[in-house]
Amino acid sequence: MSAHSQHNLPPSLTGKGATLALDGHDLVRMTEEHGSPLFVFSERRLRGNARALRDAAKGGHARARIFFASKACSNLHVIKALREEGLNIEVNSGGELWKALSAGFAPGEIVFNGVAKSVPEIELALGHGIQSINVDSAFELSRIAQVAAGMGKRARVTLRLVPGIGGGATAGIQTGSEKSKFGMGQAELKEALATAKANAAHLDVAGMHLHIGSQVLDLPDFLESVRFTAEQAKAIGGELGKPLQHLNLGGGYPINYVHHNPGANAGREFDYTPYTATQSAAAMLGEVAGAAAKALGPDAEIFFEPGRAVVADCALLLSRIENVKRRGALQWLFLDAGYNLLIDAAAVRWYYHMVNASRIDAAPDTEFRMVGPLCDSADCYFDVEGEYLWADLQATLTGVAGVTPEILAALKAKVVRLPETRSLPAATGPGDTIALLDTGAYTLEEMFQYCGRQRAKAVMIGTDDRIVTLRDRDRPEDLLDAAERQGIVRTVAAE
Structure with a gap:
């Protein structure tokens, strides 16, 4: 089965052997060359x-x-x-x-x-x-x-x-x-x-x-x-x-x-x-x-x-899996990209489609809970607030006269804004690169440095197939403003 039929990919995305390609460029190789997380534009x-x-x-x-x-x-x-x-x-x-x-x-x-x-x-x-x-x-x-x-x-x-x-x-x-x-x-x-x-x-x-x-x-x-x-x-x-x-x-x-x-x-x-x-x-x-x-x-x-x-739909975000845990029957996968790069994922619980760029030839047949790296429980790709609220509502409404299973299902669809899990190949784990699709809008300008996380690099695949840097990844010194940098200089000079 082709990558397109398994993952319903747009035409610009294709399978290149086991890995995902954008405009013919191997995206896993791009993370090796430019680092992760990485925005890639077409x-x-x-x-x-x-x-x-x-x-x-x-x-x-x-x-x-x-x-x-x-x-x-x-x-x-x-x-x-x-x-x-x-x-x-x-x-x-x-x-x-x-x-x-x-x-x-x-x-x-x-x-x-x-x-x-x-x-x-x-x-x-x-x-x-x-x-x-x-x-x-x-x-x-x-x-x-x-x-x-x-x-x-x-x-x-x-x-x-x-x-x-x-x-x-x-x-x-x-x-x-x-x-x-x-x-x-x-x-x-x-x-x-x-x-x-x-x-x-x-x-x-x-x-x-x-x-x-x-x-x-x-x-x-x-x-x-x-x-x-x-x-x-x-x-x-x-x-x-x-x-x-x-x-x-x-x-x-x-x-x-x-x-x-x-x-x-x-x-x-x-x-x-x-x-x-x-x-x-x-x-x-x-x-x-x-x-x-x-x-x-x-x-x-x-x-x-x-x-x-x-x-x-001109861009995607590549993010490496850095950790895995098991909670009951489900594995939780920890990406190196959180809402510091995709604020709408937390602010309005926006859905970004995920595929495993490292295993695009494998069927997405296993459910995973997907989370980011930030020290914040809201840094996740499911609706943690909605799930807690739904549990309370369900407990309140269960057994109430006239509240049918159909009504409960309709209410849940309104309250829980994101899927609880994402389907990825069973072998998905640390070291794999996940592609989050359709991340060209309301992302580059909304990144921030929470938890000391550096803002991501962004590149564009040109119509001539050359790679152009749209913005460099933050350096450690970019985590400091001018006054802080001057303070460090003064402290070092005093020592």
Whole structure:
């Protein structure tokens, strides 16, 4: 049986004898050369995703533009490649704006999002004359007007609204309702429009913006956002006496994190549905762009802000097994990568598919508990909090009239967010390399040094098959800040 049929791998991943290969490169050998843990990116996949999304948007609406949500991955090598593929960029801070400019993006290719922009950040954006500042509140609009007046400039802004549309696989990534911290409701919009009219000399309301969440799986949610945009754009344009120049429909397009097929790394009682994308991001975006062309017309530009869909499946994380224990009937395997490298595994119990890169020719026929190296019980690849909560709920509900086994099973699927075990070959053990798939988004920028763990190295396999270093592994001295390093120097000198 082939590696693809056993593990349901994407086309860029193949078996190379007993080991896993990405774009034809032996991944186990790469850990021997570059160390572990190690992020490995595929430039072919990155550029392919960018082209697919760009072409889908243009195919649906002639004036569509893709602004990559750089918070997903702002590594300079990555965003330079995306610029070369014709993508624009969305930033969320002065730091990301600086990186975008450093990568060669022109000011007109940048939009500035975010919920708490400082005066220096607004000054930076206005000083460079970027495409637009996405305004998150009536207060922020007043602040922008004041800064623009002080600089003698007219700020080009976009009003971010709350559409009241729920989207996203978990509550923490749903941004389309007033339960989230993002955007303006109708009462605040009224206040913002009054501010815009009173400060017309320094504010140019060029567009409106919304974003309903991340990993949105249902096309109807996106189509409803188009309807909302059409309605609100007409009302805002009427209030201001001019049509809006662009309409920003945000991002949130999904990828399939699950790689699910019967018997392959599937917790038998775990409901994967929240994480399974049944339609490609490009196909969904193309349909939304087509709907926008009909509902919004050909005149206004249409902006999209995908992030995860561009970079998530471009990378994997290689991690070596360093220890093994047995708890009852189950073996526990200890990786050298924990939530210090994949914070979403702990913060929102995100699922990352695992395969044994050292034994890709062997069937994943044995269940293991998978944990990380940190001195923290939450550093695990199962839902420790959910499992404890479920045990309490089950004890409370068992025997209660009307609570059927079916109800209990449905509740467990909601409470326990991750599979309790992972299926790997029976011989899996210390020294083997585990590949955690789809780790290109929200990882490199979110690593930290808890327990003195050094942040991982990241490399990219180029389209020419050369290996490029995206970031070096931390050195021991990187665990110290400048003041600490000076203290060490002073102490050594005194001795």
